[in-house]
Amino acid sequence: MATKTFKLNTGADIPALGLGTWQGESTLVKDAVVAALKAGYRLIDTAYCYGNEEHVGAGLKEAFDQGIVKREDVFVVTKLWATYASRAEVGLEKSLRNLGLEYVDLFLVHWPLLMNPEGNDDRFPKLPNGERDILRDYSHIQIWKNMEKLVESGKTKAIGVSNYSKRYLEELLPHATIVPAVNQIENHPQLPQQEIVDFCKEKGIHIMAYSPFGSTGSPVTSAEPVVKVAEKHGVKPTTVLLSYHLYRGSTVLPKSTNPDRIEANAKLIELDAEDQKLLNDYSEQLVKEGKVQRYIYPPFGVDFGFPDKS
Ligand SMILES: NC(=O)C1=CN([C@@H]2O[C@H](COP(=O)(O)OP(=O)(O)OC[C@H]3O[C@@H](n4cnc5c(N)ncnc54)[C@H](OP(=O)(O)O)[C@@H]3O)[C@@H](O)[C@H]2O)C=CC1
Numbered sequence: 001m002a003t004k005t006f007k008l009n010t011g012a013d014i015p016a017l018g019l020g021t022w023q024g025e026s027t028l029v030k031d032a033v034v035a036a037l038k039a040g041y042r043l044i045d046t047a048y049c050y051g052n053e054e055h056v057g058a059g060l061k062e063a064f065d066q067g068i069v070k071r072e073d074v075f076v077v078t079k080l081w082a083t084y085a086s087r088a089e090v091g092l093e094k095s096l097r098n099l100g101l102e103y104v105d106l107f108l109v110h111w112p113l114l115m116n117p118e119g120n121d122d123r124f125p126k127l128p129n130g131e132r133d134i135l136r137d138y139s140h141i142q143i144w145k146n147m148e149k150l151v152e153s154g155k156t157k158a159i160g161v162s163n164y165s166k167r168y169l170e171e172l173l174p175h176a177t178i179v180p181a182v183n184q185i186e187n188h189p190q191l192p193q194q195e196i197v198d199f200c201k202e203k204g205i206h207i208m209a210y211s212p213f214g215s216t217g218s219p220v221t222s223a224e225p226v227v228k229v230a231e232k233h234g235v236k237p238t239t240v241l242l243s244y245h246l247y248r249g250s251t252v253l254p255k256s257t258n259p260d261r262i263e264a265n266a267k268l269i270e271l272d273a274e275d276q277k278l279l280n281d282y283s284e285q286l287v288k289e290g291k292v293q294r295y296i297y298p299p300f301g302v303d304f305g306f307p308d309k310s
């Protein structure tokens with residue numbers, strides 16, 4: 001299953017499974033990338049903001065040198081950080097230099113906003129009152145226009161977005177010359193975000209699901225219906241949470257720096273109609289009761305248009 005792919009609106013194939021690297025520390029990330037590629041992963045997800053692109057790049061280099069994969073066999077994703085949103089070209093160049101690559105396969109707007117490029121920190125500039133230093137008048141549509149200019153250079157094969165609500169996409173699409181190839185969002189049975197998933201499907205925008213276990217501490221693994229489906233199939237809840245995205249047609253990004261878990265996470269299964277119903281009913285119930293769980297919502301102080309947050 002690690003080798004299954006989906007089609008992007010660019011015509012390129014994107015793997016159904018990718019290694020997440022957020023909060024992965026230096027040498028651990030390098031080794032994790034090598035372990036993942038050995039285990040059959042063909043997509044690695046990183047970001048300028050993670051501060052680990054060099055280590056991801058070192059892992060890729062080692063895998064190339066060892067003959068595990070060739071550059072063209074790996075789908076590398078990185079993201080434009082908010083302090084570079086008005087300077088997408090500079091952001092991409094910096095990421096490429098960090099990664100030691102000539103191109104990435106996908107470059108995403110990490111969050112739809114601009115943080116002060118001349119602020120007091122490269123990644124997290126703050127105002128004297130401690131809030132994030134955000135230039136609120138800069139439109140997310142302009143950020144996309146900046147991204148569109150990158151495609152011709154060949155330094156990214158595709159461009160996309162991350163953390164875009166349906167409302168933001170509806171604002172963006174009438175102005176887009178290039179439809180985003182991807183929207184990378186938090187997605188698991190406790191946060192189905194069905195309105196975004198359905199809208200993206202209709203518009204040909206592929207979903208990449210992040211924090212499939214609910215991020216640090218993997219809280220979604222203990223959800224009752226997830227445990228029930230896992231017991232039925234004799235697998236771990238993590239396998240169910242990853243396999244959930246296969247039938248939804250999305251790419252999923254589990255993060256681990258533990259070699260055994262990296263290998264275990266590469267083994268997805270097909271969930272049957274009964275499993276799907278159980279998980280979908282669970283999600284619908286949470287939505288109805290207003291109990292969905294969004295684990296990742298950084299303190300930007302911006303309304304990104306997600307119904308559970310506005
Ligand atoms: N675009 C965006 O804004 C965002 C993108 N992402 C991307 O998505 C990726 C995944 O999301 P992330 O938030 O990291 O969290 P995940 O939901 O992938 O959960 C990661 C946690 O689960 C643990 N874990 C992994 N595999 C197993 C396993 N088989 N059994 C038990 N525990 C396990 C990890 O520990 P350990 O490492 O010790 O195994 C870690 O604590 C990120 O790394 C990043 O690439 C994530 C958040 C936001």
Ligand SMILES: O=C[C@H](O)[C@@H](O)[C@@H](O)[C@H](O)C(=O)O
Binds near residue numbers: 022049050296298
């Ligand atoms: O990709 C992962 C997340 O979006 C992460 O990049 C942010 O949560 C960031 O740490 C922040 O605090 O804004």
